[in-house]
Amino acid sequence: MIHKIREWALIGMFNRMRIKKNIAISESGFIFNPTTGDSFSTNPIGFEIINLLKEEKSKDEIRAFILDRYFIDESTFEKDFYDFSTLLQSSQIAEE
Amino acid sequence: MTTKKPITIAVSGLNNIDSPGPGIPVIRALKESTIYDVRIIGLSYEALEPGLYMHKLVDKSYQVPFPSAGTEALMERLRYIHNQENIAVIIPNFDAELSNFMNLENEILQEFGIKMFLPTQEQFDERHKANLFEFGKKHDVKVPFSKMMFNTSEIHSLQQEFTYPMVVKGRFYDAYIAYNQEQVATYFNKLVAKWGLPIIIQEYVFGSEVNVTAIGDGNGNAIGAVPMRKLFITDKGKAWAGISLDDQKLVEIAKRVISSSKWRGGMELEFIKTAEDEYYLLEINPRFPAWVYLAKGCGQNHPEALIRMALGETVEPFDKYEVGKMFVRYSFDMIVDLKEFEQISTLGEL
Numbered sequence: 001m002i003h004k005i006r007e008w009a010l011i012g013m014f015n016r017m018r019i020k021k022n023i024a025i026s027e028s029g030f031i032f033n034p035t036t037g038d039s040f041s042t043n044p045i046g047f048e049i050i051n052l053l054k055e056e057k058s059k060d061e062i063r064a065f066i067l068d069r070y071f072i073d074e075s076t077f078e079k080d081f082y083d084f085s086t087l088l089q090s091s092q093i094a095e096e
Numbered sequence: 097m098t099t100k101k102p103i104t105i106a107v108s109g110l111n112n113i114d115s116p117g118p119g120i121p122v123i124r125a126l127k128e129s130t131i132y133d134v135r136i137i138g139l140s141y142e143a144l145e146p147g148l149y150m151h152k153l154v155d156k157s158y159q160v161p162f163p164s165a166g167t168e169a170l171m172e173r174l175r176y177i178h179n180q181e182n183i184a185v186i187i188p189n190f191d192a193e194l195s196n197f198m199n200l201e202n203e204i205l206q207e208f209g210i211k212m213f214l215p216t217q218e219q220f221d222e223r224h225k226a227n228l229f230e231f232g233k234k235h236d237v238k239v240p241f242s243k244m245m246f247n248t249s250e251i252h253s254l255q256q257e258f259t260y261p262m263v264v265k266g267r268f269y270d271a272y273i274a275y276n277q278e279q280v281a282t283y284f285n286k287l288v289a290k291w292g293l294p295i296i297i298q299e300y301v302f303g304s305e306v307n308v309t310a311i312g313d314g315n316g317n318a319i320g321a322v323p324m325r326k327l328f329i330t331d332k333g334k335a336w337a338g339i340s341l342d343d344q345k346l347v348e349i350a351k352r353v354i355s356s357s358k359w360r361g362g363m364e365l366e367f368i369k370t371a372e373d374e375y376y377l378l379e380i381n382p383r384f385p386a387w388v389y390l391a392k393g394c395g396q397n398h399p400e401a402l403i404r405m406a407l408g409e410t411v412e413p414f415d416k417y418e419v420g421k422m423f424v425r426y427s428f429d430m431i432v433d434l435k436e437f438e439q440i441s442t443l444g445e446l
Contacts (some may be wrong), residue, residue: 022342024420032420034339034342034419034420035342035343036304036325036341037306037324037325037338037339050300087137094319
């Protein structure tokens with residue numbers, strides 16, 4: 001039961017996550033946070049997800065988009081999306 | 097086409113080394129002035145200050161006496177240099193020489209007509225490392241708790257007020273993080289030997305270091321302020337690369353300090369930004385930093401603004417700067433003829 005609650009909690013996380021307004025993202029996947037001076041680079045899928053978040057798509061919409069476009073099962077998406085979202089937040093690129 | 101106004105400016109801090117003085121960046125900003133056609137007179141303390149040999153930037157150089165020689169020796173040397181060069185403005189760039197120049201500001205103006213744009217003695221003293229905690233309270237800025245230390249016998253009692261790690265700072269320059277009593281003693285002796293007493297012990301605040309180069313008009317107006325984060329730090333803690341930030345909270349704090357203290361002249365504010373987005377003022381340097389050329393690169397030519405204010409002009413504050421501009425330093429070997437080294441070493445001018 002505890003395990004299940006934790007799973008639901010994870011699925012519920014990052015539903016309303018958004019990319020901070022002043023974050024600059026280039027076509028090459030280079031990300032610059034002008035407030036902290038940090039810069040990052042992401043792969044094409046990361047770039048796609050960031051752009052979807054910028055368009056204020058919900059997690060459900062992003063999941064549907066990725067599952068439709070790539071050969072990936074739902075649980076792998078959940079795990080990877082959770083990891084990526086955590087990284088975006090800890091890097092101060094995204095906020096809930 | 098507008099003609100640029102010719103002007104002769106003397107600048108110190110030509111030590112463009114791994115722990116660089118601000119002289120060369122200040123000169124580069126002045127040489128790129130849109131208002132002035134600048135002739136630069138370099139003021140040097142050592143015959144191996146690299147700026148002495150950068151003839152495209154420094155038109156003529158003169159050795160000046162060390163600050164410890166006092167104001168009379170400095171005055172005498174300036175008399176000689178001014179007779180040769182007809183200097184309009186001096187920009188001193190070393191913390192250690194500022195007191196002499198501040199003490200002589202009126203005398204230099206009266207006797208030679210040379211202008212400077214320096215902080216007052218009171219401003220200089222109250223932002224001193226030893227007084228910074230009180231400065232923070234007065235001007236409503238968070239400052240890590242600090243106290244002066246004069247003797248190694250005080251180390252044991254530090255634990256009553258501080259926890260490890262703590263920062264051990266020299267009177268003018270240099271700082272080390274100490275994790276135990278032995279390290280405090282080692283750094284204490286090292287710093288005393290180099291900069292003298294007192295040593296400042298400061299609470300260690302964890303976060304990322306962000307700095308602001310700024311300039312105040314002496315009436316409470318911040319004429320310019322550009323925040324920067326160091327991207328690459330040398331083993332001496334100096335920025336080898338940095339980037340301008342879009343951090344309006346930081347700019348506002350810098351403007352508040354300038355407004356409240358009525359700061360006059362160039363300055364650098366060093367902060368630690370914590371994970372909770374709190375800013376702690378670590379230090380105020382009473383002159384431009386060695387990375388001031390980044391401000392010029394971002395659209396705010398602070399050295400040019402300082403010259404204008406020194407000449408009595410009213411300067412409108414800069415209202416913007418470019419975010420995401422980087423500076424990256426490099427080292428460069430100049431090939432120098434021994435004759436030049438001989439000339440500056442023996443005749444004191446080059």
